[in-house]
Amino acid sequence: MQENNLLDSIRPISTQTMAEVVEARLREYFRTQSFKPGDSLPTEVELAQALGVSRNVVREALSRFRMLGIVETKKKKGMTMSNPDILGAFEKVLDPLIIDDVTLQDIFELRLVLETGLADLLYIRKTDKEIEELEKIAVAEKSSNKFRVQNEIAFHGKLYEMTKNNTLKRFQTMLLPIFAYVITQEEKPIRGKVSHMDLVNILKKGTKEDFKEGMLAHLQPHFDRLQKKTPKRPAKI
Amino acid sequence: MQENNLLDSIRPISTQTMAEVVEARLREYFRTQSFKPGDSLPTEVELAQALGVSRNVVREALSRFRMLGIVETKKKKGMTMSNPDILGAFEKVLDPLIIDDVTLQDIFELRLVLETGLADLLYIRKTDKEIEELEKIAVAEKSSNKFRVQNEIAFHGKLYEMTKNNTLKRFQTMLLPIFAYVITQEEKPIRGKVSHMDLVNILKKGTKEDFKEGMLAHLQPHFDRLQKKTPKRPAKI
Structure with missing residues (x-):
């Protein structure tokens, strides 16, 4: 049998920030729900509650999506998926x-x-x-x-x-x-x-x-x- | 003389969010100061004070830079400029x-x-x-x-x-x-x-x-x- 280092199977504690964790979770959520450009998204408050994290962290993650053009917020329509500018x-x-x-x-x-x-x-x-x-x-x-x-x-x-x-x-x-x-x-x-x-x-x-x-x-x-x-x-x- | 629409010279109020404004200002600041990867940056509090905005907004903008890999935060060293992953x-x-x-x-x-x-x-x-x-x-x-x-x-x-x-x-x-x-x-x-x-x-x-x-x-x-x-x-x- 191959000799293994005893520490091989212990994984380091994640050094991700909460915003990174929430970003990844939302990304997965968008994908599994097959959201398309124009589709309405839940509100910041709803997402924070569903994820069990603070509104600030959700806002930070959403801000990243907004920067990438994956999400946009429009008057009256609220937050929707968007057509990203892939080179932006x-x-x-x-x-x-x-x-x-x-x-x-x-x-x-x-x-x-x-x-x-x-x-x-x-x-x-x-x-x-x-x-x-x-x-x-x-x-x-x-x-x-x-x-x-x-x-x-x-x-x-x-x-x-x-x-x-x-x-x-x-x-x-x-x-x-x-x-x-x-x-x-x-x-x-x-x-x-x-x-x-x-x-x-x-x-x-x-x-x-x-x-x-x-x-x-x-x-x-x-x-x-x-x-x-x-x-x-x-x-x- | 060419007839101009009277409203031609009036520009719409910016629809940028505060995070976008702060992102752009920080980008300009990084450039004019010629920060290079590894260089230390001011703290979130210092940046918020200098820009006259809330800490939350600065955090949101910095979160965007962190996602792009332009800025990173390390234990003890604090926030520094970083080598971005250009394709990330x-x-x-x-x-x-x-x-x-x-x-x-x-x-x-x-x-x-x-x-x-x-x-x-x-x-x-x-x-x-x-x-x-x-x-x-x-x-x-x-x-x-x-x-x-x-x-x-x-x-x-x-x-x-x-x-x-x-x-x-x-x-x-x-x-x-x-x-x-x-x-x-x-x-x-x-x-x-x-x-x-x-x-x-x-x-x-x-x-x-x-x-x-x-x-x-x-x-x-x-x-x-x-x-x-x-x-x-x-x-x-």
Whole structure:
């Protein structure tokens, strides 16, 4: 028989705060009751009584749900389930100052993955009018006094917009401060062999495969940087 | 001169709750003071006094920061800034039951974009040992009684793991319930011409470009579905 440490089966006392416990219980309650957006919820007082905790704790937990957009309170209708803004909460934590370096690097890589993967959606949905607009952006940046990062944002932001996927577009907008942060930390600006204008021309006349190759060449310097920086740590599951 | 509606310049009274106002003010305070993870923060009482609001409201706002992992309270050390789990909050809202259909579709597309974009990271970081493990997964699914969705998750999850990007891997794990939800809503299961085993063989002997083509063919039926479903709405900026 395997020798077990005598303390293996004793679990530490939960260090969760009451608000966390109530949050988890309410989450479970919402799920088992299959509440859908618009459905009315019990009042704060009723929930406090049912859970046997103080109203203050329930208010704290509900405040968290309200922040996430899972619950909302409307005049006359009272408290209801709501359609959460799935990126809203994510946005609130994306601050380069408090995110650790490994995660910053992860996010930067995520951008590269997204941009090389965009081509398929783009080629399904791009319109001539949008390509014209993109071209104007690429032309304007040549005579622009703006910082390079701002030109990058304008051009690549337009590409995301052309996918007609709002979640993707917003996701990119949110990640921008992180990209800008990583880019300004570079020793010297790096540029790929394929320029923004080259990409516009590919969109006009080239195939989807041409565009994928072009975007990759455009971002290649970033991938080269990654090659030197592959993390030692194994991926946690 | 343009005729203006007389009421154009009057703004509605803010409908923000006090907790929202305090949350925003604290967020600004953290930023202007450039607090970094580990830095000590003033106490709840001190913050309430400085803001001129009740302790309850401050507690509610701090509870939100605690949920996001921006602030933590430790014995002896008191309240400090913390390293947020950037995907933690996002995870809490990803419930197919309460997310609207357009967003569900957006997220599904996001998956397709990620998977076709993965190739570059994969080819920088894959190891022979991992390809062997991936092969075992592809072999096992042929004789498996599991639902198709579970086989999909095992195989594609392993691919994400091979990128050594934890954020990407966790992101995928979180999005899985959404993929599963969209897939089970399909009229009939759709399969691409390139199988999981084909992809394994490409990883063994093929180039990055071969893999990109292969993954695209594998996912093609999903893109075909999208082509029919391109949203009418313009992308909001």
